[in-house]
Amino acid sequence: MPKATDKTFTDKLHSLWDRKTFKYKRSLLTQGFMLTHYAAEVEYNTEGWLEKNKDPLNDNLTRLLAASHDRYVASLFADCADDDGDSGKGTHSRVKKGLFRTVAQRHKEQLSSLMNQLNATHPHFVRCIIPNHQKRPKRLNNGLVLDQLRCNGVLEGIRIARTGFPNRLPFAEFRQRYEVLTPQMPKGYLDGQKACQLMLQQLDLDTTHYRVGATKVFFRAGVLAELEEQRDTIVRDIITKFQSVARGFLQRRLARKKLYRAEATKIIQRNMRIYLRMTESPWWNLYVKMKPLLGATASASEVKKRDEMIQKMEEKMQAEAAERQRLDEERRRTDAELARVQKTLEAERALALDKDEIFKRLQEREADLTEKLAGALEDQDDLEEQIDELIAAKRKVDEQAEAWRAELEQGAELIQRLEEEKRELKSKLEEMESELERQRNEDIRRRDELETLVQEIKMLKSHLALKERKITEYERQLAKVDKDLDEKLSQTVSLSSRA
Numbered sequence: 001m002p003k004a005t006d007k008t009f010t011d012k013l014h015s016l017w018d019r020k021t022f023k024y025k026r027s028l029l030t031q032g033f034m035l036t037h038y039a040a041e042v043e044y045n046t047e048g049w050l051e052k053n054k055d056p057l058n059d060n061l062t063r064l065l066a067a068s069h070d071r072y073v074a075s076l077f078a079d080c081a082d083d084d085g086d087s088g089k090g091t092h093s094r095v096k097k098g099l100f101r102t103v104a105q106r107h108k109e110q111l112s113s114l115m116n117q118l119n120a121t122h123p124h125f126v127r128c129i130i131p132n133h134q135k136r137p138k139r140l141n142n143g144l145v146l147d148q149l150r151c152n153g154v155l156e157g158i159r160i161a162r163t164g165f166p167n168r169l170p171f172a173e174f175r176q177r178y179e180v181l182t183p184q185m186p187k188g189y190l191d192g193q194k195a196c197q198l199m200l201q202q203l204d205l206d207t208t209h210y211r212v213g214a215t216k217v218f219f220r221a222g223v224l225a226e227l228e229e230q231r232d233t234i235v236r237d238i239i240t241k242f243q244s245v246a247r248g249f250l251q252r253r254l255a256r257k258k259l260y261r262a263e264a265t266k267i268i269q270r271n272m273r274i275y276l277r278m279t280e281s282p283w284w285n286l287y288v289k290m291k292p293l294l295g296a297t298a299s300a301s302e303v304k305k306r307d308e309m310i311q312k313m314e315e316k317m318q319a320e321a322a323e324r325q326r327l328d329e330e331r332r333r334t335d336a337e338l339a340r341v342q343k344t345l346e347a348e349r350a351l352a353l354d355k356d357e358i359f360k361r362l363q364e365r366e367a368d369l370t371e372k373l374a375g376a377l378e379d380q381d382d383l384e385e386q387i388d389e390l391i392a393a394k395r396k397v398d399e400q401a402e403a404w405r406a407e408l409e410q411g412a413e414l415i416q417r418l419e420e421e422k423r424e425l426k427s428k429l430e431e432m433e434s435e436l437e438r439q440r441n442e443d444i445r446r447r448d449e450l451e452t453l454v455q456e457i458k459m460l461k462s463h464l465a466l467k468e469r470k471i472t473e474y475e476r477q478l479a480k481v482d483k484d485l486d487e488k489l490s491q492t493v494s495l496s497s498r499a
Helices: 006-019 049-053 058-068 071-076 088-099 101-121 142-154 154-163 171-181 190-201 221-280 284-361 366-497
Strands: 024-025 032-036 042-043 167-170 209-214 217-220
Touching: 006 032, 006 049, 006 171, 049 142, 071 366, 101 142, 142 154, 167 171, 171 190, 171 217, 171 221, 190 209
Parallel strands: none
Antiparallel strands: 024 032, 032 042, 167 217, 209 217
């Protein structure tokens, strides 16, 4: 520009790109060029190219479209909107921008903005594949799908990815997942890059199959699959060993439990045999009868617990008295603070009256002191706000003092209730002492009865021994009589046989 033509533009493109890249070719039949895309070669005709590029955007048209009621149309021409705050100079610059801004320039700006947005993000592309033209389910046209994959650049992207390092992992993720394959890793903290290099050396991988970057490890296709298989094998072995150890632990614990139960059963059986033998002993029976009479020790321990409880209650009463004294001191301090606040409030009110007199005098002055008068009025408002705050503070102090009075009354009621409980405890203690004395008398009476029972048992034992001796004597005499009868009977039988 400005003396270029379509032919000179085409010749310039040929001189710049022809035979320098395989994606650019001359057009053989028409004036133009061809570019090689993923799908096929696309031919561009340059006739009228420069004239179309000169197509300007009219300023009135862009402003009209920017002021459209359709939000989408207005957003497309938002940068061409009329700025109400601009002067005549601003209007001149806008007209200049609209007159010399061609369609190609606008397309170039939009393309540059789109590329900046894409470079600042991580886009993901979703490609839709049509399986057949009949729109029928479970029908797949292999040629159609292959053409779509080729035209969309999927196959080319796969080829490029396979020639490079398609698989990548951050250092932390690689170490966390595959450190189980390298048990000889040093303990403690290691830098991510250094740790990954040590792991790759211990894994004995070919250096052409991976690259270590600044934050990630890059692998060729298939390397991570092999590492994953090795990891699955090791993890399977670890889980198997863990399961065997866990099962062994559970079985050993079950066996120990069974042994413990068998030993406990033997102990219970032995104790039961001993108990059955002891039930036949008179001393054990005597101990069983005497055991209920030993409850005096339990009553003594109960009395001791009651004494400790009474002591704790007395300590609690002393603490309540100290707390009451503290509340009285706090109330006196609150009353003093309330009096001080009242004095301050009266002083502030007097000061407010003085300010009112000053304001009246200032109102009688000339008009050039109106600004000072306004400042004085603002001071008066601030002072009134302070007075309101002081009144609110006085009200709050009164409420707090009332709350403290209520707390004092509650403390007095609590002390009175504690004194009543103390009296009740003293009466209960006296009753328990009388009961204890009665139990002691009962124990003495039972001891006397026990002694008489022991004497009676001795007498019964002596009578029993005497009876046993008499029974033995009777049995001896009965045996002698039986013997005499047998002899007489034998003599009678012999005499009768002789006769």
